Amino acid sequence: MNNNEKSLKKSLGRGLVIALVLIVFAYAFQVTDVDFGTTRDEVRQTSITRVLRALAHPDIFVYETEELDVEIPFYLPCPEGETPSLPEAPSSEPYITASAACGAAGEILTVEGFNFPTYAQGPLNFVTASGVKKQLEKFQADADGYFIYEIETPNRQPVAEAQAIRATVRTNVGSPKWSDNAIATWEKIIETIFIALLATFIGTLIAIPTSFVAARNLMVENTSPLTSIAFSIIGWIIGLWAGLQAANRLVALFEPIQENLLLGLVGLLVSVGLLYAVLRWSIPAEDSEKKSLGLRIISSLGMVIFSISTVVLFGISFRALGAAMIEPLGIFGFLGNFIFQIGEIVVMLTPGLVGIVTGAILGSILSKIGQRISDNRPAAQVRLTNIILASVAGAALFAILGAGVEWFYQLANPIKTLYIPAAVGAILGLILALTTSAKKPMPTGLIFYTITRTILNGTRSVEPLVMAIVAVIWVGIGPFAGSLALALHTVAALAKLYSEQVESISAGPIEAVQATGANQLQTIIYAVVPQIIPPYISFTMYRWDINVRMSTIIGFVGGGGIGFLLSQNINLLDYRAASAQMLAIAVVVATMDYISSVIREKFV
Amino acid sequence: MLEIKNLSKRYEGGPLALDDVSFDIPQGEFLAVIGLSGSGKSTLLRCINRLIEPTAGDIIWDGINVTEASDDELRTVRRKIGMVFQHFNLVSRSTVLTNVLSGRLGYVNPAMSFLNKFPQEDIDNAHKELERVGIAEKAHQRADELSGGQQQRVGIARAMMQNPAIILADEPVASLDPVLAHSIMQHLEKINKEQGVTILCSLHFLDLVHKYADRAIALNDGKLMYDGPPSGIDDAKFKEIYGKDAERVG
Ligand SMILES: Nc1ncnc2c1ncn2[C@@H]1O[C@H](COP(=O)(O)OP(=O)(O)OP(=O)(O)O)[C@@H](O)[C@H]1O
Numbered sequence: 122m123n124n125n126e127k128s129l130k131k132s133l134g135r136g137l138v139i140a141l142v143l144i145v146f147a148y149a150f151q152v153t154d155v156d157f158g159t160t161r162d163e164v165r166q167t168s169i170t171r172v173l174r175a176l177a178h179p180d181i182f183v184y185e186t187e188e189l190d191v192e193i194p195f196y197l198p199c200p201e202g203e204t205p206s207l208p209e210a211p212s213s214e215p216y217i218t219a220s221a222a223c224g225a226a227g228e229i230l231t232v233e234g235f236n237f238p239t240y241a242q243g244p245l246n247f248v249t250a251s252g253v254k255k256q257l258e259k260f261q262a263d264a265d266g267y268f269i270y271e272i273e274t275p276n277r278q279p280v281a282e283a284q285a286i287r288a289t290v291r292t293n294v295g296s297p298k299w300s301d302n303a304i305a306t307w308e309k310i311i312e313t314i315f316i317a318l319l320a321t322f323i324g325t326l327i328a329i330p331t332s333f334v335a336a337r338n339l340m341v342e343n344t345s346p347l348t349s350i351a352f353s354i355i356g357w358i359i360g361l362w363a364g365l366q367a368a369n370r371l372v373a374l375f376e377p378i379q380e381n382l383l384l385g386l387v388g389l390l391v392s393v394g395l396l397y398a399v400l401r402w403s404i405p406a407e408d409s410e411k412k413s414l415g416l417r418i419i420s421s422l423g424m425v426i427f428s429i430s431t432v433v434l435f436g437i438s439f440r441a442l443g444a445a446m447i448e449p450l451g452i453f454g455f456l457g458n459f460i461f462q463i464g465e466i467v468v469m470l471t472p473g474l475v476g477i478v479t480g481a482i483l484g485s486i487l488s489k490i491g492q493r494i495s496d497n498r499p500a501a502q503v504r505l506t507n508i509i510l511a512s513v514a515g516a517a518l519f520a521i522l523g524a525g526v527e528w529f530y531q532l533a534n535p536i537k538t539l540y541i542p543a544a545v546g547a548i549l550g551l552i553l554a555l556t557t558s559a560k561k562p563m564p565t566g567l568i569f570y571t572i573t574r575t576i577l578n579g580t581r582s583v584e585p586l587v588m589a590i591v592a593v594i595w596v597g598i599g600p601f602a603g604s605l606a607l608a609l610h611t612v613a614a615l616a617k618l619y620s621e622q623v624e625s626i627s628a629g630p631i632e633a634v635q636a637t638g639a640n641q642l643q644t645i646i647y648a649v650v651p652q653i654i655p656p657y658i659s660f661t662m663y664r665w666d667i668n669v670r671m672s673t674i675i676g677f678v679g680g681g682g683i684g685f686l687l688s689q690n691i692n693l694l695d696y697r698a699a700s701a702q703m704l705a706i707a708v709v710v711a712t713m714d715y716i717s718s719v720i721r722e723k724f725v
Numbered sequence: 726m727l728e729i730k731n732l733s734k735r736y737e738g739g740p741l742a743l744d745d746v747s748f749d750i751p752q753g754e755f756l757a758v759i760g761l762s763g764s765g766k767s768t769l770l771r772c773i774n775r776l777i778e779p780t781a782g783d784i785i786w787d788g789i790n791v792t793e794a795s796d797d798e799l800r801t802v803r804r805k806i807g808m809v810f811q812h813f814n815l816v817s818r819s820t821v822l823t824n825v826l827s828g829r830l831g832y833v834n835p836a837m838s839f840l841n842k843f844p845q846e847d848i849d850n851a852h853k854e855l856e857r858v859g860i861a862e863k864a865h866q867r868a869d870e871l872s873g874g875q876q877q878r879v880g881i882a883r884a885m886m887q888n889p890a891i892i893l894a895d896e897p898v899a900s901l902d903p904v905l906a907h908s909i910m911q912h913l914e915k916i917n918k919e920q921g922v923t924i925l926c927s928l929h930f931l932d933l934v935h936k937y938a939d940r941a942i943a944l945n946d947g948k949l950m951y952d953g954p955p956s957g958i959d960d961a962k963f964k965e966i967y968g969k970d971a972e973r974v975g
């Protein structure tokens with residue numbers, strides 16, 4: 122191929138690319154309705170001007186005004202006979218004159234004003250005998266208190282007696298006051314800040330432990346043999362179920378205590394004391410001497426019982442305490458409400474929490490037993506155990522999945538949602554037990570890692586506004602819905618950022634702490650946490666920034682905060698009010714931005 | 726007594742980093758491990774407390790088979806084995822004291838340690854250990870504010886908090902200047918002589934081996950090439966360990 126041919130091809134290619142780009146953009150203009158012609162339209166230009174001017178005059182302050190009416194009589198039409206004359210002009214007070222004292226409707230009249238306060242402004246009205254006003258003009262006096270306008274006399278029923286042309290001067294007296302809009306904006310901007318605060322706080326609290334599970338380097342070492350996994354799954358399921366049942370019963374049992382606040386609080390104290398005593402007794406300062414199995418079981422049983430009773434009593438008595446405090450506290454009633462809500466949350470979460478705790482305890486005990494079997498028994502026995510347990514565990518897991526499907530789709534067909542899934546689970550478990558060697562360690566950590574990452578990625582891809590819509594349906598319009606939605610999104614976003622930080626920390630200190638015989642949680646606390654504090658703080662502040670921004674618009678979909686007010690005012694075409702809210706948002710966002718950057722600098 | 730029997734390690738997809746290595750260490754010995762970079766020294770030391778899972782072979786320590794220990798047993802084994810690292814591996818944002826106290830993590834009540842609470846006895850001991858390595862006044866400074874030599878002393882203090890029967894030191898002086906290197910080695914020597922702690926120390930410089938070690942083993946490509954007194958490494962042996970073209974320095 123010679124050079125000419127090459128450059129020809131090149132040029133052709135280039136031309137093709139340019140044509141393609143042009144086509145793409147032309148199509149883009151087409152689909153996005155680009156039409157700058159509309160911007161030249163007179164009507165649109167006046168309306169944009171009006172809006173922009175309104176935005177430039179945020180509705181924040183109001184003044185008390187004093188009105189001064191200056192008027193001259195005017196006959197419409199001119200009476201028969203003599204033409205009326207204008208009254209004598211005073212020399213020092215404000216007065217107006219007109220080019221004529223009477224006229225027909227639609228006549229052009231020159232009105233002049235003298236001696237008005239400097240730059241005074243107000244309406245120039247035509248006032249009928251019965252006091253009905255029609256605005257002729259808006260006047261503004263000049264530096265000498267003078268104005269002149271041409272007006273057209275209005276088209277009114279002819280009346281014999283004198284009507285009036287009246288200039289009303291409004292002067293602001295006293296100091297400015299916050300307008301109603303400003304007060305509403307203030308209340309809502311506070312609400313906005315607290316939505317962001319709550320969402321960031323709760324989101325961070327949940328994101329931190331989640332991020333450890335979502336960090337590959339921490340999870341990859343967690344392996345356990347199939348026997349232990351199967352045992353643990355069965356233990357978890359039984360424990361969860363038993364815990365849920367027990368907690369529901371207990372809450373119902375203790376419910377009457379609400380009537381007697383004192384009894385509840387005493388019960389709570391006793392329960393905490395007993396829990397502490399069991400903890401002290403079961404965990405010696407140095408775990409050099411091992412307790413017998415019986416003692417260990419008794420002590421864990423005691424721990425379970427007393428933690429459940431503590432949680433239940435805590436929720437119930439705090440709820441009662443808070444409710445009792447709201448009235449007597451007066452304006453500090455919100456503190457009582459806070460305690461009440463905390464109690465409410467605990468009561469609401471109790472069955473789930475207790476279920477998880479008992480599930481975890483039973484799961485870990487059974488998993489230890491499984492580990493021991495796998496470690497100490499001959500391979501054939503282990504394999505047999507695996508075959509049985511893996512099938513049972515698989516069947517149970519898939520039956521639970523089936524129950525989930527049933528809940529969503531309401532098939533009301535146990536064959537499809539119970540028997541088939543259970544059978545499939547059992548077969549999968551069986552296959553797993555048969556195809557892996559009996560004692561081979563399974564990557565449990567990686568499985569958890571993958572599941573957590575998948576859930577996080579899924580949650581993160583849902584926009585907070587969409588979440589807010591769902592939350593509004595769930596808990597109703599208001600700031601609570603917004604906080605829930607933002608908190609959820611915060612968990613997903615932060616856990617991912619955090620876990621990436623965990624993955625990039627230096628492995629040396631972890632190795633060193635592990636080498637001292639520390640367990641996994643100790644390793645995290647002593648070797649991982651100190652390394653991730655600066656990036657965690659930095660990311661949390663970054664998220665706080667985002668949440669403040671988000672909380673300002675989450676109100677558009679009913680999530681509370683200032684967005685609610687803003688969208689309302691925009692829909693009412695009250696741009697001066699909307700302007701105040703936009704201003705508030707700008708101030709808050711800028712301030713938070715500044716504060717977060719200061720904090721970030723301090724810690725990093 | 727620590728017995729290493731037919732220990733092998735193959736990293737995923739790599740060649741054998743340790744190839745059928747066997748040797749014993751009687752309690753109280755100062756044993757040096759030498760060999761070229763990449764010969765498997767670090768791998769060997771990390772296999773002993775199972776920071777790395779060996780592929781095959783046994784590690785018997787005081788009658789316990791470490792390679793088969795469960796997680797709980799492994800932790801009780803690990804807490805009697807101190808470890809000192811080339812790059813110190815301190816938690817740089819924590820205080821010196823916290824770093825030293827973390828040597829007690831295998832012993833203390835886990836629930837209390839989560840709250841960063843240690844028994845007073847441990848805190849006193851930590852100060853004593855810091856005094857022994859000569860940096861008592863640095864206790865409340867952040868670890869990364871210390872010089873390399875000082876950081877390695879913290880590393881030694883941390884290992885000593887474990888009340889160890891054995892210390893694994895992986896090139897403890899490789900990132901220090903010669904003067905500091907000697908002072909760190911002297912600390913290890915003192916621990917070895919005064920408290921009877923077994924020291925298993927990988928080293929790059931033969932003069933250090935000659936000066937401090939009772940015995941030396943040499944690795945080349947994961948294979949054990951030499952096991953005997955440091956003085957037994959003559960020129961022929963040296964070439965076998967370090968390769969034909971190696972020059973003796975020091
Ligand atoms: N994590 C790892 N994954 C894969 N291969 C590794 C890993 N760590 C070490 N190796 C390989 O194993 C062999 C032995 O490495 P090792 O770190 O034990 O050598 P070393 O004697 O300590 O070297 P140095 O003196 O440089 O520290 C080397 O070939 C190395 O590349």
Ligand SMILES: [Mg+2]
Nearest residue numbers: 766767768896
């Ligand atoms: Mg090394």
